[in-house]
Amino acid sequence: HKWLVKNMAKSMLLLLLVSTAVQSKKFDVGAIYYGAWHVDPQMSAVHGPNWTEWEVVKNAQPRYPGHLQPNLPMYSPPGFGMNVSETDPTVMAAKIDAAVSNGISWFLFDWYWYAAPTGPYMPDMQGKTGGVFMGDALEKGFMKAENSNKMQFALMWANQDWVDIHPAKRGWHGTYRSPSLKLDKETTLFANRTSVNPFDNVSAPLGVQELLLFDGFMSCDVYKAAFDYIAKTYFTQPNYKRLPTKLANGSTASCCMFSFYQAEIVAAQQACGSDSAAAIQYFRQAAERNGQCLHLNLMGGRQPSLLSSWNVESVSDYGWMKTVKVDSFPEAAYEDIIPLGVQAWKTKTSAFAAQNITYIPSISVQWDSSPRTLVHDPFGQWGYPWGAAWRSNASQWKSALQAGHEYMTDRCSQGWCPPLLINAWNEWSESSYLEPDEREGMAKLEAVGAVFGTTI
Numbered sequence: 279h280k281w282l283v284k285n286m287a288k289s290m291l292l293l294l295l296v297s298t299a300v301q302s303k304k305f306d307v308g309a310i311y312y313g314a315w316h317v318d319p320q321m322s323a324v325h326g327p328n329w330t331e332w333e334v335v336k337n338a339q340p341r342y343p344g345h346l347q348p349n350l351p352m353y354s355p356p357g358f359g360m361n362v363s364e365t366d367p368t369v370m371a372a373k374i375d376a377a378v379s380n381g382i383s384w385f386l387f388d389w390y391w392y393a394a395p396t397g398p399y400m401p402d403m404q405g406k407t408g409g410v411f412m413g414d415a416l417e418k419g420f421m422k423a424e425n426s427n428k429m430q431f432a433l434m435w436a437n438q439d440w441v442d443i444h445p446a447k448r449g450w451h452g453t454y455r456s457p458s459l460k461l462d463k464e465t466t467l468f469a470n471r472t473s474v475n476p477f478d479n480v481s482a483p484l485g486v487q488e489l490l491l492f493d494g495f496m497s498c499d500v501y502k503a504a505f506d507y508i509a510k511t512y513f514t515q516p517n518y519k520r521l522p523t524k525l526a527n528g529s530t531a532s533c534c535m536f537s538f539y540q541a542e543i544v545a546a547q548q549a550c551g552s553d554s555a556a557a558i559q560y561f562r563q564a565a566e567r568n569g570q571c572l573h574l575n576l577m578g579g580r581q582p583s584l585l586s587s588w589n590v591e592s593v594s595d596y597g598w599m600k601t602v603k604v605d606s607f608p609e610a611a612y613e614d615i616i617p618l619g620v621q622a623w624k625t626k627t628s629a630f631a632a633q634n635i636t637y638i639p640s641i642s643v644q645w646d647s648s649p650r651t652l653v654h655d656p657f658g659q660w661g662y663p664w665g666a667a668w669r670s671n672a673s674q675w676k677s678a679l680q681a682g683h684e685y686m687t688d689r690c691s692q693g694w695c696p697p698l699l700i701n702a703w704n705e706w707s708e709s710s711y712l713e714p715d716e717r718e719g720m721a722k723l724e725a726v727g728a729v730f731g732t733t734i
Contacts, residue, residue, distance in 0.1 A: 305686050305695065307730050308519070309377065309703040309712060310434070310596070310640075311385040313415030316363045320400045320411065324491065325444060332360045334444050335706045338649035341657040342608045346669060347648060349706065352714040363419075370419035373713075374429045376720075377703070380727035382712075384430035384519050386537070386699060387416050390492075391435065391504040397442070397491035408500040410507075411440070411492065421515070432519035433512060434537035434577065435504075437544065440492035446663050448655040494543050498550040501557050502564075508536065509564040522694060523573040523591050533571035536561075537594065542581045555587045575638065585633060593630050597642035597701030597710065598622070604666045607659050612644060612670040616678045620685055627689065640699040641682050643722060644670045646709035669709070672721035679729040700726070 314321075314331040322329045338348040353359035357372020364370055377385070390411040394402045403409060410417070420426055512518055513534040523533035538544065550557040558574065565572045575592045576584065578600060584590065595601050601622035604610045623639040630637040646667035651657065659665055670678065686698055702710045712723040 304731050305683070305690070306383060306697040307381050307700065307726065308384040308386055308430075308432075308697050309382050309700040310388065310705065311415070311703045312388045312705050313364060313412060313419075315360075315704065315706075316365045316414055316419075318412050318414070320395065320403060323401055324397060324399050324442065330360075331444065331707055334649050336360065337653065339653040341648050341651075341653075345608070345648070345667075346717070347646070347709075349649075349709055349711075350716050351706070352716055352719060354714070355720075358714055364415040365418040367419055367422040367424065370415070371423040371425045373703075374420070374423055374425050376723065378428050379732055380723050381730040381732055382429075382700070382703075382726060384432060384697075385420070385703060386432050386434050386519075387420075388436045389413065389416070389433040390440065391437075391500075391507070392440065392492040392494075393496055393500045395491055396493050400491060406499070407503040408496065417511075427517055430517045430519040431512075431515075432535045432537070433508065434539055434575075436539045437494055438540050439490055439494040441489050442491055443650045443663055445650050445652045447652045448658075448660065494540070495546070498557065501544070501550060502560055505557075505561040505564040509561075509568045509570060513565055513570040514568050521573045521592070521697075523571060525571065531571050533573040533591075534565060535573045535575055535592075537575035537577055539577045539596070541576045541584050541588070545581055545584055553587070554584075558588045585635060590635060592636040592638050592696070593626070594638040594699060595622075595626075595640050597640050597645070599642060599645045599701075601626070604668065607666045608657065610666050610668040612668050612674045612678070615642075615668050616674075616681055619678075620681050623685055636694075636696050638696045638699055639682070639685065640701055641678060642701045643675060643710045643712060644668060647707065649707045649709070663708075667709070670722075672718050672725055675722050676725040676729065679725055683729050698730075 317328050317330055321331075325333070336348055336350060340347050351359050353361065355372065355376065357369050357376065362369045364373070377383075390413065391408050392404055392411050393406060393408045394404055404411065416431070420431060519535045520532040521535045522530055524530050525533075544557060545554045550560060561574075562572045573591045574588060575594055576588075576590050577594055577596050585593075598615055598619040602615055602618045604615075619641065623637070627637045627639075644667075646669060647663040647665065648657065648667065650663035657664060682698055686695070689695070700712065702708070702712070704711050704713050706713075712726065714720045714723065
């Protein structure tokens with residue numbers, strides 16, 4: 279009996295230690311950062327002097343009964359509000375402190391590189407081989423903040439067409455031009471459009487030349503220039519985000535994570551030869567020339583053939599709006615979204631694991647892109663930026679985070695623990711943000727720290 283009691287006590291102690299270790303495990307939590315909250319000379323040329331996307335946010339209106347718009351930022355603590363610029367290193371330093379003290383250890387910056395603009399009002403600041411567009415939040419703000427070493431960062435090249443949706447007018451929908459829609463600059467914007475009535479051919483955006491400000495389909499030289507710039511400017515930074523990556527020789531290294539938002543555009547362009555894989559190979563070589571290696575991530579994995587031809591290491595999604603189908607309109611219950619989002623994580627984790635590809639889950643604070651629609655137009659189900667919203671309060675958001683923590687705890691017990699990505703830190707125009715607002719204050723940001731701890 280003494281032996282039995284003694285060994286039962288040991289077993290209970292072991293279970294307690296294991297349980298405590300799981301509960302105290304620090305997960306790698308990042309947040310998407312959209313750097314549109316500062317004056318950009320090219321955007322000002324289109325919309326007017328000193329324009330920022332805050333104009334879209336503050337002019338949003340309720341589009342149906344009970345619709346919570348506009349959503350306005352709180353002006354405290356320091357570093358937040360419409361009257362500060364994210365290009366100021368002291369402002370960004372305050373954001374960094376707020377993030378890391380609430381469990382967020384890295385930002386995934388929406389990043390843009392284009393060749394010369396196609397829009398009639400924009401000055402050309404990129405040239406034929408391209409250049410960074412709207413990158414000052416990262417380069418002037420984050421990278422020059424005195425505490426930037428507290429936080430890591432990575433890039434997601436949002437390589438779609440840049441179209442004027444600030445705001446979007448009824449009759450045009452979607453920011454995505456299908457790769458099958460080849461640009462015909464000699465005739466109309468979309469060569470295969472069959473009707474001048476946008477509702478007769480709703481599978482393609484309205485053919486108005488002025489809407490397209492930057493062309494997402496680019497040449498080999500533009501891609502090469504971008505890859506060289508990325509590897510030299512960002513990958514060499516000590517706080518660039520690195521993930522375990524299996525190399526061609528079979529070894530594993532910590533490599534720079536880089537994501538493509540629309541890989542199918544690169545593939546359709548067949549950049550740098552008949553096979554777009556040549557462009558990606560050049561990118562890997564550019565990283566190597568700078569003493570680094572590449573961890574390639576695709577948002578969505580919409581082109582299965584690219585997973586092998588590009589040697590993709592991981593796949594993610596921009597948020598639950600990409601993985602959860604919503605049937606109700608104009609609004610769905612956030613409580614209904616949570617289990618569907620978690621199930622999508624599990625399904626995709628298994629599917630990509632079968633291909634030896636890591637799935638990096640993303641969790642959405644909420645979703646409502648109506649601020650990007652013209653308030654004087656009707657509101658309907660016409661494709662992005664119209665469509666159903668789903669909103670959370672701080673309590674509901676904390677429930678989603680707890681579901682995320684449970685998923686991560688289970689998944690990370692089975693091997694390498696991937697990051698968890700939050701959409702978003704500051705997608706104010708899509709109502710998905712952690713930054714403090716007038717309704718919830720700091721509650722949603724603080725919920726991340728309450729569930730996941732402070733820093734990894």
